[in-house]
Amino acid sequence: MTLVASTDVSAHRTEDHLQAARIGLEPDSVVITLDVTPGIAVAESFIAALDHDHDGSLSTEEQRGYAGQVVSALKVEIDERPLHPRLVSWSFPELTAFRRGEGTIRLKIQATPPAVSAGPHRLLFRNALLAGHSAYLANALVPESSRVAVTAQRRDRDQSELTIEYTVRADSTATLACVLGSLAAASLMVRFRTSIEARAARCADHARW
Amino acid sequence: MRVTVGIGTVAGLGVFVAVAASVAAQRSPSPPAQTAAAEATARIVASAQALVATLDDAGRTKVQFPFDSPQKSRWSNLPTGIYKREGLRLGDLTAAQRAAAMALLSTALSQDGYRKVVEIMRGDEVLRGGRGGGGVRFGEDEYYLAFLGVPSVSAPWMLQFGGHHLGINMTLAGRQATLAPSLTGAQPASYSFEGRTVRPLGDENDRAFALMATLDAAQRKQAILGYNVSDLVLGPGQDGRTIQPEGLRASALSASQQTMLMDLVHEWAGIAHGALAAPRMDEIRASLPQTYFAWSGSTTAGSAAYFRIQGPTLVIEYAPQRGVDHIHTIYRDPTNDYGARFARE
Numbered sequence: 001m002t003l004v005a006s007t008d009v010s011a012h013r014t015e016d017h018l019q020a021a022r023i024g025l026e027p028d029s030v031v032i033t034l035d036v037t038p039g040i041a042v043a044e045s046f047i048a049a050l051d052h053d054h055d056g057s058l059s060t061e062e063q064r065g066y067a068g069q070v071v072s073a074l075k076v077e078i079d080e081r082p083l084h085p086r087l088v089s090w091s092f093p094e095l096t097a098f099r100r101g102e103g104t105i106r107l108k109i110q111a112t113p114p115a116v117s118a119g120p121h122r123l124l125f126r127n128a129l130l131a132g133h134s135a136y137l138a139n140a141l142v143p144e145s146s147r148v149a150v151t152a153q154r155r156d157r158d159q160s161e162l163t164i165e166y167t168v169r170a171d172s173t174a175t176l177a178c179v180l181g182s183l184a185a186a187s188l189m190v191r192f193r194t195s196i197e198a199r200a201a202r203c204a205d206h207a208r209w
Numbered sequence: 210m211r212v213t214v215g216i217g218t219v220a221g222l223g224v225f226v227a228v229a230a231s232v233a234a235q236r237s238p239s240p241p242a243q244t245a246a247a248e249a250t251a252r253i254v255a256s257a258q259a260l261v262a263t264l265d266d267a268g269r270t271k272v273q274f275p276f277d278s279p280q281k282s283r284w285s286n287l288p289t290g291i292y293k294r295e296g297l298r299l300g301d302l303t304a305a306q307r308a309a310a311m312a313l314l315s316t317a318l319s320q321d322g323y324r325k326v327v328e329i330m331r332g333d334e335v336l337r338g339g340r341g342g343g344g345v346r347f348g349e350d351e352y353y354l355a356f357l358g359v360p361s362v363s364a365p366w367m368l369q370f371g372g373h374h375l376g377i378n379m380t381l382a383g384r385q386a387t388l389a390p391s392l393t394g395a396q397p398a399s400y401s402f403e404g405r406t407v408r409p410l411g412d413e414n415d416r417a418f419a420l421m422a423t424l425d426a427a428q429r430k431q432a433i434l435g436y437n438v439s440d441l442v443l444g445p446g447q448d449g450r451t452i453q454p455e456g457l458r459a460s461a462l463s464a465s466q467q468t469m470l471m472d473l474v475h476e477w478a479g480i481a482h483g484a485l486a487a488p489r490m491d492e493i494r495a496s497l498p499q500t501y502f503a504w505s506g507s508t509t510a511g512s513a514a515y516f517r518i519q520g521p522t523l524v525i526e527y528a529p530q531r532g533v534d535h536i537h538t539i540y541r542d543p544t545n546d547y548g549a550r551f552a553r554e
Binding site for chain 1: 287291292345435436437438439440442446447450451452453455
């Protein structure tokens with residue numbers, strides 16, 4: 001049996017970082033999951049930057065510190081109004097996985113959008129982490145809420161910036177409550193008017209007598 | 210306002226009825242097709258039992274997991290040493306056991322599917338010759354097989370087989386089966402074996418470029434994404450996520466282009482035994498108008514280009530890794546990964 005490769009092979013990511021963002025957009029939340037995978041060639045410098053006490057492992061504080069840097073490198077806006085993303089959870093692999101180019105840091109980041117009216121809106125996501133040394137992926141997830149529909153996604157060439165255009169439908173339960181409230185108010189007004197007219201009629205009768 | 214709510218409700222009911230009817234139609238293959246699928250499952254179960262019969266107690270313990278075990282989502286494109294797999298390691302089996310394991314795969318998969326799996330494993334043997342170290346191990350011995358649930362002709366169970374650049378997750382439930390999610394990859398994407406050139410994922414690549422070559426300017430404008438895609442968006446570890454579809458709707462393709470697209474889809478869906486893949490292809494065909502084809506990269510054959518096919522029940526991604534000689538692909542069904550729909554039924 002003979003096996004011969006026709007070209008040289010390169011098993012894993014080398015000098016750049018892969019950053020993959022998936023953005024879930026709901027009426028009352030924006031959830032960003034961001035995976036950061038440093039390449040083999042940058043692994044040692046990456047580890048050195050994280051492992052401040054050089055003990056060969058990442059403490060919770062060291063992990064939190066790096067995760068905080070990541071979050072501060074993100075810009076999230078809705079209709080040009082800045083949001084304030086916050087770290088929800090994170091996971092780090094063993095340092096040896098970084099050295100093989102296959103260690104992925106996974107972050108869950110959340111932001112609360114402003115109350116928006118029904119109609120078209122625009123979310124801007126910009127990732128400035130390790131700019132110039134990264135390959136980026138950025139995608140909108142299909143919203144779970146039927147009130148939100150993504151209508152377009154626009155990116156720059158390297159996907160470090162993603163604009164999600166979307167529409168928001170009125171909350172049908174709120175709408176129904178509004179309708180019922182209006183009906184109740186109208187009903188009260190009719191009853192009130194009938195009562196006034198009855199009183200007026202009685203007054204007129206008294207006046208006649 | 211009330212009128213709007215009424216129309217929305219009626220429209221919603223209409224869509225629900227149409228989708229339900231469509232799904233019901235898709236799930237009701239003809240009686241001969243049902244018989245063929247049931248027979249295929251029976252042969253796969255018999256083959257699985259034949260493998261189990263060759264194992265000792267330790268082997269039987271290693272291969273068997275509960276159906277809802279976390280093992281279900283433990284698969285990866287990474288090689289052994291970076292990613293720890295469970296199950297029967299081919300390198301630990303006797304010749305007879307290994308033959309039984311490969312016989313099971315050849316029964317469960319189509320001829321093309323089995324060839325693809327063997328060629329991916331053989332490609333890893335090429336890597337073994339030139340790489341390794343640091344605990345990373347390549348080669349045909351480094352593939353693992355597991356059952357989730359007891360192999361059955363009626364109850365749901367899963368056949369899992371994987372290693373570097375391979376994750377076959379086949380869930381069977383009577384006459385129904387799904388391969389979603391499954392991963393194929395290749396590195397090297399082209400190598401020589403006994404005097405011939407082997408390209409494990411060559412047909413996927415060639416069919417995609419052939420389809421792109423038929424698109425007119427307007428179709429290309431829709432299909433080609435204006436940005437680079439450097440890896441899988443919904444690869445391992447991304448279960449349960451559905452990204453917003455992009456690209457060219459298949460409804461904008463001609464009949465012959467749609468046939469080419471379905472032939473391309475078959476490179477993944479058709480990895481399974483033909484009788485089990487046929488209803489899946491019918492399902493994908495039924496939702497073709499809502500299916501998108503997207504492309505990133507050069508359209509010149511021989512280039513490294515990413516493409517994605519995404520429909521209501523389908524996600525396929527093909528992602529070259531900074532060159533043509535290292536490929537990652539993923540195949541998913543957001544409505545039925547790991548046979549979730551079968552379990553509900």
